[in-house]
Amino acid sequence: MHAAFICQVVQLSQNTAARNSLDATLRQAEEAGWQTLVQTVRQILNGQRDMSLIRGLDEEDQVIAEAIMRGLQDPSTLPDPNQKPEPALAAPGLASMIQAAASGNVEALTLTADMAEQMQRAGGPMARLAAVIRPLINGERNPDKLCKGMNEQTRQLVLGIIEALDQERLH
Numbered sequence: 001m002h003a004a005f006i007c008q009v010v011q012l013s014q015n016t017a018a019r020n021s022l023d024a025t026l027r028q029a030e031e032a033g034w035q036t037l038v039q040t041v042r043q044i045l046n047g048q049r050d051m052s053l054i055r056g057l058d059e060e061d062q063v064i065a066e067a068i069m070r071g072l073q074d075p076s077t078l079p080d081p082n083q084k085p086e087p088a089l090a091a092p093g094l095a096s097m098i099q100a101a102a103s104g105n106v107e108a109l110t111l112t113a114d115m116a117e118q119m120q121r122a123g124g125p126m127a128r129l130a131a132v133i134r135p136l137i138n139g140e141r142n143p144d145k146l147c148k149g150m151n152e153q154t155r156q157l158v159l160g161i162i163e164a165l166d167q168e169r170l171h
Contacts, residue, residue, distance in 0.1 A: 002064050003079035005029065010071035010078060013045050033111035037061040044069055058100065060093045091160025098161065099168050101137045112137065125154040132158060141165070 005025070012022035022045075030038045036057060043053055044065065054065040071078040097115075100108035112133055119130035132146045140146060141162050147155045
């Protein structure tokens with residue numbers, strides 16, 4: 001899901017002439033609510049590679065930070081930024097963000113609101129998915145209510161989010 005960001009950070013960091021572009025990319029990520037991740041990425045870019053550096057990050061940010069670390073050491077490990085994300089893999093990450101937002105995490109609330117706004121602008125199935133983010137944050141788990149009018153792929157994603165939220169609640 002974040003392959004383009006990961007690749008861009010690694011590629012720009014290895015080109016001193018692209019330092020301004022890298023700083024702009026990181027500023028945009030901060031403005032999107034990724035302050036903690038960007039702080040960690042800056043430490044990685046400054047040479048810190050200790051895995052304890054990423055332990056305080058949420059699961060999604062840990063994956064991104066690890067991918068950047070691996071990509072800096074071995075660019076062949078970078079994800080393909082042109083590969084379409086698998087919806088089933090998105091469910092746990094979205095559920096994690098929704099759970100954090102539901103518990104009052106301001107960063108997560110901001111990020112989910114921004115994400116829902118982008119989905120709404122995309123229209124179609126993405127707009128329908130955007131419409132259920134707020135109800136999910138507010139605790140709605142009825143799949144019949146949430147999935148009404150969705151295509152099968154979006155429906156499966158929402159069901160995956162509900163399942164991941166239920167699993168998080170049990171832990």
